[in-house]
Amino acid sequence: MPNSSGGLLGVWEAADWADTSQCPPSVGGATFLIVAYSAVIAVGLLGNAGLVFIIARQQELRNVTNILIANLSCSDILMCVVCLPVTVIYTLMDRWVLGEALCKVTPFVQCMSVTVSIFSLVLIALERHQLILHPTGWSPATGHSYLAVALTWLVACFISLPFLSFNILTNDPFQNISLPANPFRDHLICMELWPSDRHRLAYTTSLLIFQYCLPLLLVLLCYLRIFLRLRRRRDMLERSRRTRGAQRINAMLLAIVVAFALCWLPLNVFNTLFDWHHQALPDCQHDAVFSACHLTAMASTCINPVVYGFLNSNFQRELRITLQRCQCGTRPGESYESFPLSTVGSEGVTKAMSLNRMGSVCVPSPRTETSSSKLTKALPANV
Incomplete structure (x- = not known):
């Protein structure tokens, strides 16, 4: 339920503004917010941009799971x-100075981005579920993943449309403040103006259910079934090379889901409390509480590059190779040894790449010369 900071002002009365006028901002708190948000922006931008760049640059990395992970990174960017x-x-300013267009676009983009993120996590879980529980059945191809990405953005855009309609720029809440000299009379705020509270509550509650609770429940159910299936496999050879690899990959993907859910939980609780009983929030601490919850939610933009990238030795090797190429130029005739992340490969590639079904890692072979008659060595696909 990703209300923007403007959504925080949507149901306030004039008396609320009179109370908060007696709460001066904290210099230390403002400094902390600037430093914390700047750090999140830097890590989120650089980490996700690097992840998307490497997946887009390396042909052997373009497979279903990695395309969906890149889509998740694009929404975070x-x-x-x-x-x-x-x-x-x-x-920090406690008023809106960025114009009417951003007043409408910002909550729309935030809702759309969160929707794309959660739908991408659902699609990744469903793909892993299909590949592990039904390994001989239908498997999605890379073309299907691009179609899924397009549909995800279209559905997310449709879900977020009410923010474009009901977010307005106004100074009405400041007009009736009973102060000898009202310093806020000309201040503008970005707020949600719905036809009625019933419409607003219906929409925000629907977002909470269909954008957070149900998708995460479905994802956790998929990974639970995957875990139970892998635990039942007793063949030692299979466990040593395929099952253990799948368990490691699934644990990494599940960690992304759990971290995403925990990051967005405080803001969802805050928004639910604010929508249904905003008087329960303290007058002078509501900005601090909201900022803490919102900052925690925004930290989710750093999850993907941290968990998938910096904790994934395969990605680290690929990153080092990319950096070396940028510094030294392209090295001719490199061969790769690949540890697959999924069993879905790209279409229209060489036989060596088709063996690399989910190539998350491409490690240069110590041999510098290659022969066209020899295939790139690839470890067997996970499951």
Whole structure:
């Protein structure tokens, strides 16, 4: 339920503004917000951009799971570029100075980005479920993943449309503040103006259910069934090379899901409490509480590159190879030894690449010369 910082102001009364006018901002708190949001933006942008660049650059990495992970990173990049800078400016200034267009676009982009992220996690879990529980059945191809990505963005855009319609720029809440000299009379805020509270509650509650609770429940169910299936496999050879590799990959993907769920939990709880009983929030601490919850949610943009990239030795090797190529130029005739992440490979590639069904790792062979008659050595696909 990703309300923007403007959504925080959507149901406030004039009396609320009179109370908060007696709460001066903290210099230390403002400094912490600037440093914390800047760190999240830097890690989120650089990490996700690097992840997308490597997946897009390396042909052997373009497979279903990696394409969906790149899609997850693209949604995080959009969040870092649009939502985080706007939120920190609005929170620190306590009024809107960025114009009506950003007032409408920022919550729309945030809702769309979160929707794309959670749908990508669901698709990754469903793909892993299909490959491990039904290894001889239908398997999605890379073309299917591109179609899924396009549909994900279209559905996310449709779900987020109400923010474009009901977010407005106004100074109405400041007009009725009973102060001898009202310093806020000309201040503008970005707030949600719904036809009624019933419409607003119906929409925000639906977001909570269909954008957070149900998708995460489905993902956890998929990984639970995967875990139970892998635990039942008793063949030692299979466990040593395929099952253990699949367990490691699934654990990494599940860690991304769990971290995403934990990051967004505080903000969802805050928004639910604010929507249904905002009087329960303390007058002078509501900004601090919201900022803490929102910052925790925005930290989810760093999950993908940290868990998938920096904790994945395969990705680290690929990153080092890419950096070496940038420094020294392209090295002719490199051969690769690949440890697959999935069993779905790219179409229209060489036989060696088709063996690399889910190549997350490409490690240069110590041999510098290659022969066209020899295939690149590839470890067997996981499951």
